[in-house]
Amino acid sequence: MWRKNIYLISFLILAIVTLLFYMYLFNIYEVNVSVSPSELFADGKSTVKIEAVPLNSFGKRAPFRQVSAEFEITEGKNLVSIVSIDKSKGTMTLKSKYEPGKVAVTIKPEKSLLPTLVEIPVNPNFADAN
Numbered sequence: 001m002w003r004k005n006i007y008l009i010s011f012l013i014l015a016i017v018t019l020l021f022y023m024y025l026f027n028i029y030e031v032n033v034s035v036s037p038s039e040l041f042a043d044g045k046s047t048v049k050i051e052a053v054p055l056n057s058f059g060k061r062a063p064f065r066q067v068s069a070e071f072e073i074t075e076g077k078n079l080v081s082i083v084s085i086d087k088s089k090g091t092m093t094l095k096s097k098y099e100p101g102k103v104a105v106t107i108k109p110e111k112s113l114l115p116t117l118v119e120i121p122v123n124p125n126f127a128d129a130n
Contacts (some may be wrong), residue, residue, distance in 0.1 A: 025036075028062050029053040031109040033116045040080070040096040040103070043125040047083060051117060052090030052109040066090060069109040076103035078124050100124045 032053045040046045052069040056062040069090035073080070079101045083093040090109060100122050108115040 010017050017065040022056070023046060024057045026062055026065065027056060028065055028067065030055045030059075031055050031112040033068050033107050033109075033118055035118055035120065038087065040094070040120055040122045041089050041094055041120050041125045042079075042100045044096065044098050048094050048096075048120055050092045050094070050107065052107060052112075067109050067111050069107050070106075072106045074104045074106050074117075076101050076122070079103050094120070096122050098125075 032055055034049075034051045034053050036049055036051075038048075040048055050071070052067050054062040054065045054067045066088070067090050068088050070087060071085060071092045073082075078097070079099050080094040080096055081102050083095045085092045092105070094103070094105075103120045103122060105118045105120070106115050107118060
């Protein structure tokens with residue numbers, strides 16, 4: 001009799017802990033957009049990676065989760081070229097060309113209510129000689 005009760009209580013505790021882990025650790029609560037590095041140089045070699053990062057309730061990356069995203073270059077299309085884009089993983093890599101300016105990219109993650117606008121400066125590739 002006691003053995004059955006212990007098994008039942010152990011099963012219920014395990015089910016509750018598993019549910020809490022899923023709800024707070026693995027569930028996506030917010031999507032953050034990461035840009036690394038934050039700027040480009042007009043040298044034809046500089047690259048930047050834009051990524052939609054799923055966050056859990058603790059504000060950390062949700063383990064084993066990815067979020068899809070749509071990307072649209074709204075300003076400065078002539079300043080960069082697209083090296084790679086993976087909409088299902090929510091990543092995009094841009095490579096600078098030889099003109100300075102500003103690039104604006106609109107990111108629409110699947111799990112986000114509103115799109116995010118990212119502005120990436122493309123700096124000249126020389127030091128100021130003052």
